[in-house]
Amino acid sequence: MSENVYTQEAVANRFRDFLAANGLRQTKERFAILRAAYDIEGTFTIEDLQQILLLQRFHVSTSTLYNTTLLLVQANLLIRHPFSSSTTHFERITDNKPKSYQICNICHRITHIKSKDLAAAVDSYHPRRFGVSHRILYVYGTCPKCESAMRKKLKQIKNSKHQ
Numbered sequence: 001m002s003e004n005v006y007t008q009e010a011v012a013n014r015f016r017d018f019l020a021a022n023g024l025r026q027t028k029e030r031f032a033i034l035r036a037a038y039d040i041e042g043t044f045t046i047e048d049l050q051q052i053l054l055l056q057r058f059h060v061s062t063s064t065l066y067n068t069t070l071l072l073v074q075a076n077l078l079i080r081h082p083f084s085s086s087t088t089h090f091e092r093i094t095d096n097k098p099k100s101y102q103i104c105n106i107c108h109r110i111t112h113i114k115s116k117d118l119a120a121a122v123d124s125y126h127p128r129r130f131g132v133s134h135r136i137l138y139v140y141g142t143c144p145k146c147e148s149a150m151r152k153k154l155k156q157i158k159n160s161k162h163q
């Protein structure tokens with residue numbers, strides 16, 4: 001896909017083709033979920049998606065939400081992030097630019113890494129016989145807040161032992 005083909009119409013067409021190719025029904029629920037998912041900037045959970053649909057007075061069951069987001073991931077229209085929390089996070093795909101994230105293993109805080117060098121490196125990988133839909137790099141570790149909280153705790157423990 002080239003960069004400017006993520007219009008609302010193009011996204012709906014892509015989903016329509018995916019459903020047709022897989023012999024799946026083109027229900028209005030599925031397209032309402034797609035529209036709602038593409039209205040959200042940044043990452044979201046199934047609960048966030050359900051809230052938005054409820055505000056639009058669109059009632060869909062949780063299982064329909066789970067099934068449809070799975071289909072949108074398979075159709076290369078949604079990213080399912082492997083963040084280290086118990087809640088699954090999704091994100092719409094709006095362009096072909098590579099994305100990089102920093103994830104804290106303790107508080108699960110996610111931050112975008114804004115590095116042109118890193119983006120260029122991720123973008124330069126062109127595998128053979130594998131159609132790339134999008135490129136994402138994850139860097140796991142400890143955020144400064146958790147790092148300083150840990151150091152503070154350690155200091156307290158050491159101090160209490162000396163008393």
Ligand SMILES: [Zn+2]
Pocket residue numbers: 104105106107108109142143144145146147
């Ligand atoms: Zn943290």
